[in-house]
Amino acid sequence: MNRANNSTLIKLENVSKVFVTDEIETHALSGVQLEIRTGEYVSIAGPSGCGKSTLLSIIGLLDTPSEGTYVLNDRPAQGLTAAERARVRNRQIGFIFQSFNLIGDLTVYENVELPLTYRGMPAAERKGRVTQALERVGMAHRAKHLPSQLSGGQQQRVAVARALGGSPAVLLADEPTGNLDSHNGEAVMNLLSELHRGGATIVMVTHDSRFSRQATRTVHLFDGRVIDEQVETDQTR
Amino acid sequence: MFSELKYAVRSLAKTPWLTAVVIITLAVGIGANTTVFSWVRGVLLNPLHGVADGQRLVSLEQSSPGGIPNNNSSYPDFRDFRDSSHSLAGVLAYQFAALSLGEESQAERVWGQFVSGNFFDVLGVRPVAGRFFQADEQQEAPGKYPVAVISVRFWRRHFHSDPQIIGKTIRVNRQQLTVIGVAPTEFLGTVTGLSFDLWVPLAMDPFLNEAPDWFENRGDRRGLRLLARLRPGVSLPEARTEIRTIARRLAQSYPRTNEGIGATLAPMDQSSQGIQSLIGRMLETLLGAGAILLLIVCANVANLMLVRATTRQKEFSIRLALGATRRRVIGQLLLESLLLAGLSGLAGVLLARQMTSWLRFFIPAEHLPLALDFGFGGFAIRPGPGAADDSQRPPQRFEWARRDR
Numbered sequence: 307m308n309r310a311n312n313s314t315l316i317k318l319e320n321v322s323k324v325f326v327t328d329e330i331e332t333h334a335l336s337g338v339q340l341e342i343r344t345g346e347y348v349s350i351a352g353p354s355g356c357g358k359s360t361l362l363s364i365i366g367l368l369d370t371p372s373e374g375t376y377v378l379n380d381r382p383a384q385g386l387t388a389a390e391r392a393r394v395r396n397r398q399i400g401f402i403f404q405s406f407n408l409i410g411d412l413t414v415y416e417n418v419e420l421p422l423t424y425r426g427m428p429a430a431e432r433k434g435r436v437t438q439a440l441e442r443v444g445m446a447h448r449a450k451h452l453p454s455q456l457s458g459g460q461q462q463r464v465a466v467a468r469a470l471g472g473s474p475a476v477l478l479a480d481e482p483t484g485n486l487d488s489h490n491g492e493a494v495m496n497l498l499s500e501l502h503r504g505g506a507t508i509v510m511v512t513h514d515s516r517f518s519r520q521a522t523r524t525v526h527l528f529d530g531r532v533i534d535e536q537v538e539t540d541q542t543r
Numbered sequence: 544m545f546s547e548l549k550y551a552v553r554s555l556a557k558t559p560w561l562t563a564v565v566i567i568t569l570a571v572g573i574g575a576n577t578t579v580f581s582w583v584r585g586v587l588l589n590p591l592h593g594v595a596d597g598q599r600l601v602s603l604e605q606s607s608p609g610g611i612p613n614n615n616s617s618y619p620d621f622r623d624f625r626d627s628s629h630s631l632a633g634v635l636a637y638q639f640a641a642l643s644l645g646e647e648s649q650a651e652r653v654w655g656q657f658v659s660g661n662f663f664d665v666l667g668v669r670p671v672a673g674r675f676f677q678a679d680e681q682q683e684a685p686g687k688y689p690v691a692v693i694s695v696r697f698w699r700r701h702f703h704s705d706p707q708i709i710g711k712t713i714r715v716n717r718q719q720l721t722v723i724g725v726a727p728t729e730f731l732g733t734v735t736g737l738s739f740d741l742w743v744p745l746a747m748d749p750f751l752n753e754a755p756d757w758f759e760n761r762g763d764r765r766g767l768r769l770l771a772r773l774r775p776g777v778s779l780p781e782a783r784t785e786i787r788t789i790a791r792r793l794a795q796s797y798p799r800t801n802e803g804i805g806a807t808l809a810p811m812d813q814s815s816q817g818i819q820s821l822i823g824r825m826l827e828t829l830l831g832a833g834a835i836l837l838l839i840v841c842a843n844v845a846n847l848m849l850v851r852a853t854t855r856q857k858e859f860s861i862r863l864a865l866g867a868t869r870r871r872v873i874g875q876l877l878l879e880s881l882l883l884a885g886l887s888g889l890a891g892v893l894l895a896r897q898m899t900s901w902l903r904f905f906i907p908a909e910h911l912p913l914a915l916d917f918g919f920g921g922f923a924i925r926p927g928p929g930a931a932d933d934s935q936r937p938p939q940r941f942e943w944a945r946r947d948r
Contacts, residue, residue, distance in 0.1 A: 408861075411557055
């Protein structure tokens, strides 16, 4: 996990995203300018349909912008082939989804191990990384369980462990508390805060103002545009 | 790779009903097609087992005065075809019969063929022990050469494969015959679908069966069946033309016995000798039906797999998000499909191994020495249950159904 060193990790310039269906154009993002530095904890907030998840998909290389440029870790994302995008996603980005998105047929251990197998990492090294990641989220004792045997909060902790296992440059969390009760939601948010204190760069999408204030900076989106940025302080929290 | 294989197994096990339906469906398609192909190969593509260059062997068939195909010939006709033809490398004659083996009190019924002296030479069969008929034993001298060639099955069953059997005598139809050789395992005789254990010179037929000498009898004794080998470089139509010419010449020379009798050559898969005449058309139909069945099976399985893939779209999205390349996801799916195909193929083969012996249900003549187990893929042949000795029943002659060509 990278320590905060004030270098620019993510840079979006004039990014737009247009979805075309049946000759109807939907502008999900319009001229987004965003810069995220290593070690930052950025929350992207806004009402439903404002483009939060689209922005996160572009940052996570799951989607491409219709216009504008995106640079991740000093490397332009334009022109990357599908295989290269997959490789970057695997090595530099860790995903935490609202619905956990664990693979039901795999055990907790295998779910955390999965992105590491795509990396071609040797089995011994994978084992060390998986064990460490599970211990970090307090789920090592459930390694052999299947996701269906876990509560929602536990599943999300496993998802965090999966994202952490590959030591990515940035953690992308899309409504990580959306499917959790308040108790488990707070536990996951505390976990993210703890990871941030440990040096992790986190970009989180949320529409819950309580949780967005835990970030160091909140970017407000509305109708696909960045309308405000707010640096969170102890007073705003 | 191992973890992916493990996952593939687990993934298939997670939907046991779907997996079972796919495997059973494919197994039925594969099993049915393998079975039919085994039959087609054993009956039509490779009708004579254990012979050399079987594609050059043809059936020489004479027709009745009415033009009705009749594969029976007289010995003088056989001799004329054999000696007059330039397009044929050899013509052999045979007839088959049930024989009584052993002492009268313990006689056993065996099936054998009375064959012309050049029988094994024309077929290109080599003995596994001893020898076949020599030139002097090919003479048309009734009873002069009481010799016999036995099958490996007979050798094993009666003599425990004793190599000292050569030169010993066996009692057949109350006469002593000297065993001179053992035919190879894969050679069953010259009638597709039947298995014989003894081969005795034709000249011994009058002697063993107390029948009148018919070597010079052109008209009344038409009990022989003829096979021929095409000379290298000669096509079937060319040879057929010559055979027809010879038949016309015989009709002119011997109008009393041969007027109106023609002759032709037929490829072995279209021969009226053997079970191909009974079930050849049926096998061709089954082959077509099997292909259609396989297409339907493939379409059904493709649909099932498509439904399965659709329900796993979320899983594929997760894998792609976590850094799997499309190639890797497709590879995972291919691995699962290969696993399914492998299991289905295995089940299909097991099914086919059982089903290949079912050909006997299409053949009504149980008293004959049937050899219908063509083995998996038709690559091996073993005498079927009908080939078991059946000494309790009286010998019966069997006329193959005729097939118009």
